[in-house]
Amino acid sequence: MTARPSSEGRAVARTQTLLKGQNGIGTVRRTVLPGGLRVVTETLPSVRSATFGIWANVGSRDETPTLNGATHYLEHLLFKGTHKRSALDISSAIDAVGGEMNAFTAKEYTCYYARVLDTDLPLAIDVVCDMLTGSLIREEDVDAERGVILEEIAMTEDDPGDMVHDLFAQTMYGDSPLGRPVLGTVDTINALGADRIRRFWKKHYDPTRLVVAAAGNVDHNKVVRQVRAAFERAGALGHTDAAPIGPRTGTKRIRTAGRVDLVNRRTEQAHVVLGMPGIARTDERRWALGVLNTALGGGMSSRLFQEVREKRGLAYSVYSYTSAFADTGLFGVYAGCRTGQVHDVLRICRDELDKVASEGLTDEEIRRAIGQLSGSTVLGLEDTGAIMNRIGKSELCWGDQMSVDDMLSRIADVTPDDVRAVAQDVLAQRPSLAVIGPLKEKQAARLDEAVA
Numbered sequence: 535m536t537a538r539p540s541s542e543g544r545a546v547a548r549t550q551t552l553l554k555g556q557n558g559i560g561t562v563r564r565t566v567l568p569g570g571l572r573v574v575t576e577t578l579p580s581v582r583s584a585t586f587g588i589w590a591n592v593g594s595r596d597e598t599p600t601l602n603g604a605t606h607y608l609e610h611l612l613f614k615g616t617h618k619r620s621a622l623d624i625s626s627a628i629d630a631v632g633g634e635m636n637a638f639t640a641k642e643y644t645c646y647y648a649r650v651l652d653t654d655l656p657l658a659i660d661v662v663c664d665m666l667t668g669s670l671i672r673e674e675d676v677d678a679e680r681g682v683i684l685e686e687i688a689m690t691e692d693d694p695g696d697m698v699h700d701l702f703a704q705t706m707y708g709d710s711p712l713g714r715p716v717l718g719t720v721d722t723i724n725a726l727g728a729d730r731i732r733r734f735w736k737k738h739y740d741p742t743r744l745v746v747a748a749a750g751n752v753d754h755n756k757v758v759r760q761v762r763a764a765f766e767r768a769g770a771l772g773h774t775d776a777a778p779i780g781p782r783t784g785t786k787r788i789r790t791a792g793r794v795d796l797v798n799r800r801t802e803q804a805h806v807v808l809g810m811p812g813i814a815r816t817d818e819r820r821w822a823l824g825v826l827n828t829a830l831g832g833g834m835s836s837r838l839f840q841e842v843r844e845k846r847g848l849a850y851s852v853y854s855y856t857s858a859f860a861d862t863g864l865f866g867v868y869a870g871c872r873t874g875q876v877h878d879v880l881r882i883c884r885d886e887l888d889k890v891a892s893e894g895l896t897d898e899e900i901r902r903a904i905g906q907l908s909g910s911t912v913l914g915l916e917d918t919g920a921i922m923n924r925i926g927k928s929e930l931c932w933g934d935q936m937s938v939d940d941m942l943s944r945i946a947d948v949t950p951d952d953v954r955a956v957a958q959d960v961l962a963q964r965p966s967l968a969v970i971g972p973l974k975e976k977q978a979a980r981l982d983e984a985v986a
Contacts, residue, residue: 547758548773552935561923562935563754569772571765571795573758574935576749578918584655584750585922586757588645588666589930592738593781594718595641595711595859598758600725603718604734606639607676607726612646613637616668619661621675622624622852628797634663639716641784642859643930649919652751656760663764666739673728677967680723687717694970695807695851695870696799702866702968703857704805705795706788712859741771742778746939747926750918781816781933784861791964792985795979803870804971807882808984812856812863813956815931816903821944822952823856823865823960829895829903829953830886831867836862837886837899838867846882848875858906860931865960874973880984883963891961894954908945911940 546568553562565573593603615621634648635658646665648658684958687915690696701713708714718726748757765771788811813819831838831854842852849871857864867887871879895903914920916936928935965985973981 538928547762549754549758552930553937560937564929564935565740565754565758566760566778567758567771568774568776569765570740570776571744571746571761571771572778572929573746573754574929575750575752575754575757576921576925577752578750580779581750581918582652582916583649584644584652584658584748584752585647585649585918586658586748587746587922587926588657588662589745589747590644590739590754591642591664591743591807592644592717593640593642594714596738597711597714599709599714600722601730602714602722603716603768604682604715604726604731605738606643607679607717607723608731608735609637609639609644610677610683611671611675611731611937612665612669612680613672614679615672616664617670618668624661624665627657631657632835633658641712641716643927645923645926647919654868655748655750655752655757655763659757659760659932660764664768667765667768667770668775669735671728671732671735672807675954676731677730678724680726683717683723684720687720687723688883690717692806694801694803695801695868697851698805698807698868698968698970699866701795701797701970702809702966703864705793706790706809706811706864707786708790709854710786712862713788727827728881734812734897741765742776743780743937745929747816747929749921749925758858768948773918781931782860784859784863786859790966792982794981794985795966795968796973796981797887797970798973798978799970800972804866804873804876804969805870805974806876806880807866807868808880808887808965809864809866810960810965811958812865814863815858816860817858817863819952819956819959821955822860824907825900825945825948826886826890826895826953826957826960827854827865828907829899830890832903833906835902835906837890838883841882841886842869846878848879848882852879852883852966873973873977875961876969876971876977877980877983878971880967880981884984885959887965890957892958894957897950899966900948900950900953904945904948908942911941911945
């Protein structure tokens with residue numbers, strides 16, 4: 535690690551190389567600026583693009599019931615104008631260079647990013663840093679954006695294939711921050727005002743809670759200088775050796791089992807999620823669970839796809855998935871089918887979960903899943919946006935970086951015994967069920983059979 539004395543008596547910036555690439559390609563470096571702001575970069579000299587992002591260690595999990603939706607609301611508002619730029623100035627600055635800019639809010643973090651040509655990276659840095667540090671959050675902007683967010687909520691509710699996942703989280707976590715929707719509700723969004731959102735912003739967007747990430751044809755030292763200058767101009771960077779906060783921890787446990795939640799709605803299909811508690815994102819069993827998930831419901835050759843769709847034609851879409859948080863997780867199986875097929879689909883899915891929990895997977899299924907997961911991991915990291923996501927999220931959520939080669943090695947090292955053990959731990963639990971669709975009374979009464 536190297537420490538560079540700063541000018542004018544300011545606190546030092548501490549820099550280290552986290553991953554050493556070959557000939558500088560793929561090198562990941564990290565600098566902690568005074569005030570606790572972290573900057574991580576991955577250098578890829580062979581590309582002509584760069585993606586710049588700022589990650590905030592705040593998500594819907596950090597909201598009280600009355601603040602539900604505030605994190606996502608704030609994400610929208612930071613695009614509405616700063617002391618330097620109007621909302622049109624922000625969007626047109628990136629549009630004028632052919633770039634793209636966006637943001638997303640999750641349950642445990644928020645990210646703002648811009649992808650541009652490498653020569654336009656200083657512009658992207660200035661614009662995104664300005665948004666994070668200089669937004670006005672005016673009452674009139676809050677009122678105008680309220681309608682946009684209410685439309686977004688309505689759009690989600692019009693898509694039962696999306697809404698059923700929110701319902702499943704509520705089924706598993708109940709009325710807790712992890713069980714509430716990221717978007718908030720109509721009531722909570724209507725109740726939020728500029729003062730409350732502004733206080734939320736000032737509390738959760740402290741430099742110690744932020745990670746700046748850049749990937750592509752970037753120079754680490756230049757990125758650090760430009761980020762530091764942008765934050766200092768806004769008065770948002772302290773001159774102390776404040777330490778960044780560590781990765782999020784918690785003690786959340788899922789205690790629900792056998793719960794069924796049904797939203798009876800006139801839709802063309804019934805949408806179901808059958809699932810159980812998963813594992814935390816720091817759990818070393820996550821590699822084996824990834825292989826299990828891929829083999830069980832991760833592609834056209836997976837068990838669920840073959841049994842439900844290929845052999846019986848009961849659904850068009852059927853898959854399994856995992857969600858991992860700091861201290862807990864979910865494992866779920868989704869299917870969309872005609873209402874008359876709901877119980878057949880649920881029976882087959884439950885039978886396959888029980889079978890894999892007791893017997894494990896075949897060696898061929900595991901070999902195929904390892905190959906599929908390895909390939910999708912590499913292919914999913916072929917652009918600068920994906921790389922920025924990887925290094926930014928890794929710094930925020932794990933406080934460390936793992937090379938792609940190390941990831942592939944961990945996947946390749948998964949054994950049949952590893953998969954069998956995690957299947958017994960996860961799939962043998964009593965599941966819960968979320969359903970959206972026009973089920974008749976007798977059909978609804980039979981849903982308990984799937985979780986018995």
